[in-house]
Amino acid sequence: MGENLLEIKDYCVTYTVDKINSYAVNHINLSLGKGETLGLVGETGAGKTTTALSIMGLLPKYGVKTSGEIWFDGQQLTGMKEKDYRKIRGKRISMIFQDPMTALNPVFRVGDQIADVIKIHNPKLSHGEVGEKVDEIMKMVGIPPERKVEYPHQFSGGMRQRIVIAIAIACNPDLLLADEPTTALDVTIQAQVIKMMKNLQKELNSSVILITHDLGIVANFCDKVAIMYGGEIVESGTLEDIFDKSLPHHPYTIGLFDSLPNITEKTDRLKPIKGLTPHPSELPDGCKFHPRCPQCMDKCKSGDNPELYIDGTHCIQCHLYSKGDK
């Protein structure tokens, strides 16, 4: 195990717009070791992207309140000065954005966009050396280096996402945040990109946080999983902890799995979770999931968050498994 590369402790983010508070992230705890991959799973509005932006230090400056701590390799990131943050961002922590169509600048050549990151973090490199590095990185993501003089619109969606990945890995980051990197892509291209990311991750030995809503990709790619709902991590553990159906699970996790159409067996009807994900400004009292939970009890409807049920690496935040009253 050893040192944890990333440690998030009791972290909260609240956005305030027009005097309405949105509780995007609520008291989350996460840790990630070197070379580990974590799948952060949840639906729209669960707080996945806010968590990632917090780690990157890219939250908007105004209208945001945060509390708690984020530690990265022995340094505290929360409250760090922008000047210091810049030395980490892009070099030691970098991010792959969801939409390759908008993440690139349309008026710069892709080679220049990759070179930008390298130049900023290695100011001593000569022009030629930067060029060599760009070629090398483009080869790593499977794009012929001759294409570096082209503009983003000349690439297909899958290729553009490879360039976004190239920019993210340009400085061999220790931690890579991938925010739904394949959602905008076709299945066959998605398979290519995931395979490439897997190989790169092995090669560079980076830690990866993969944000997704696709449990299929998580099963393929990750070592650890954290399931988010209403800004909280409702269940976390190793891949086996989460995907083993014989173990206890949070009702939301069960609902997520049941909502997926299964291609391996025939089912007549899907079993969706009833109701809708609450907006972060209107989170219910008690357990955030209780209005949609099929096993809701009286004590779920108010009061503090349920205690964590802990079994080795497996944590569930649900009254069903709280100690003493099964």
Add this chain to the structure above:
Amino acid sequence: MAEEKVLLEVKNLMKYFDTPRGMLHAVDDVTFKLERGKTLGVVGESGCGKSTLGRTILRLINSTGGQIFFDGEDITHVSDAKLLELRKQMQIIFQDPFSSLDPKMTVSQIIEEPLKIHKIYKDKKERDKRVIELMKIVGLDERYVNTYPHELDGGRRQRIGIARAIALSPKFIVCDEPVSALDVSIQAQILNLMMDLKDQHGFTYMFITHDLSVVKHISDEILVLYLGKMVEKTTSDRLFENPIHPYTKALLSAIPIPDISYKGKEAQVMKGEVTSPIDPPDCCRFAARCPLATDKCRKECPDFIEVEPNHFVACHYWDQQPKEEKA
């Protein structure tokens, strides 16, 4: 009679777009029959002509060649006046519930628009009654009747789109990726709703999607398209049991399965990307990415042949491929 059973028949349908760089073959020689009350899933990657096919069938865009028969009638070139009549019977649910609803109209205005255009009810009162009834059918709470689309989430918006499509009790609905913009838990709700509606009202669906697990769930038959060409067509069970075309196989193996017992099994990753649909060469269009391609594939266009009862494939080597090993 068999004639009666078939609701929609498409013969050699073609749609080419004239672009500055040449002819773009969006839909090329597509032929199929769809029986009443059945669901045809149309699968393929972006740019393979799925949506164009759906829109051409509905005559939202005019075809370049071929024929469309709806309810025994050739509708390929019917007049606009006749088309208006037809619209009562064929409708579409769009992919994106964010851009397919007019932001300046309230929910009730959106749902009642088709009723108004076709003058189904005499007065506003009756229309309003029908709107409320429709909202109930699709599971929208009555209190949303005067809200605007931007106030609602994706799942509810898609329900509005569905209510609008079924307002005229059509026979045939083209569903153009109706759930791909939604979250998984909402996606399951909408899929269940659509299947219930089909059972209750006897709709016939053409379900366009790129998500194979969804298509298996909802379809009776599946048509796989690649660059506008039909690649494989069979019943949904058969396609998943015994895919024959290399493209179908690659598509199936690319689906990430949410089960860790599959971990470690390297998915066959298909090389390359969809080639350009502009002036495609007269050969197998998949040849450039196919692991089995030979010179024959690069020269001749394979026919779409029936290799077993109700299982059609367009591949020169359908009988010589290694059998799919059973898991």
